[in-house]
C-alpha cells in the first residue's frame with residue numbers, strides 16, 4: 001500500500017545524506033590540494049566545508065546522542081570503533097579549520113582580520129590534514145556497505161534505465 | 174530553536190578543541206612533539222627560514238614572507254606545477270585503507286565462522 005500522497009512527495013533523508021556526504025568528500029579532496037585550486041579557493045571552500053560539516057552533524061544528531069548515551073555501556077566493538085573514529089575526525093577537522101584560519105593568507109586578511117600566524121599553526125595544519133586523510137579513509141571504510149547501497153540506489157539505478165532506453169531508441173530509429 | 178541549540182553545542186565542542194589546541198601549542202609538550210618549531214623551523218616539510226616562524230604582514234595584511242610563483246612557500250613538499258597527482262595520491266590512500274579494512278573484516282568474519290559453527294539460520298547483518 002502506498003502511503004505517500006502523489007502531490008507531496010517527501011524527500012528521502014538517505015538521499016539528502018548521500019548528496020551532502022558526497023559533496024563533503026569531494027570538497028575535502030579538493031581542499032587537500034591547495035596547489036590545484038589556488039589559495040583563495042582553498043580557504044573559502046574550506047570555510048564553506050566547515051558549514052557543511054555542521055549540517056552533516058545536525059543530520060546525524062539522533063545517532064550522535066544515541067551512541068554517546070550507549071558509548072560507555074556495552075556496545076559492539078565496531079560501533080565503539082566507529083564512535084571513537086568520529087570523535088577523532090571532529091577533533092582533527094576542527095584543528096585543520098582553526099589552524100587554517102590562523103595562517104589564512106587570503107580570506108581573513110581580505111576581511112581585514114589580522115592574526116598572528118606562526119610555524120606551529122602551519123605544522124598543525126598540515127599534520128592534522130594528513131591525519132584526517134587517514135581517518136576519512138577509515139570512516140568511509142566502516143560505512144562502505146551504506147555507501148555502495150546509496151550509490152546503487154541514487155546514481156546507478158537512475159542512470160542505467162535511461163541509458164538502456166536511449167540505446168533501444170537508437171536501435172528503433 | 175532546537176537547531177540553534179544543536180549548532181551552539183557543536184560550536185561549543187569545537188571551541189573546547191580550539192582551546193586545547195592553543196594550550197597545547199603554548200605548552201612545553203609541544204616543543205617536545207614539534208621540535209624546532211619554537212625557533213621557526215619545520216624540519217619534515219623542508220626548508221624555510223627561522224624568521225618565518227612569526228612572519229610579518231604587509232599593509233594589506235598579506236604575509237611578507239617569500240612566496241613562490243603560485244603563491245606558496247617553496248617548502249619542497251610539492252612541486253609548483255599544476256597537477257592532479259596529489260589529489261589522485263590522496264584518493265589512492267583512501268582506497269588502500271578501504272581495501273585493507275574490508276579484507277580485515279572478511280578475515281575476522283571467516284575466523285568467527287570457523288571457530289563457532291552457527292545454527293542453520295543465517296546471521297542478520299547491520
Ligand code: HEM
Nearest residue numbers: 031032043046047096097100101103104105107126129246
Ligand atoms: C577541510 C579543511 C582543510 C584542509 C583539508 C586543508 C588542507 C591543507 C593542506 C593539505 C595544505 C598544504 C600543507 C603543506 O603543503 O604543508 C594546506 C595549506 C594551507 N591552508 Fe589549508 N586546509 C583546510 C582548511 C583551511 C582553511 C579554513 C584555511 C584558511 C581560511 C586554510 C589555509 C591554508 C593556508 C594559508 C595554507 C598554506 C600554508 C603554507 O603555505 O604552507 N586551510 N591546507
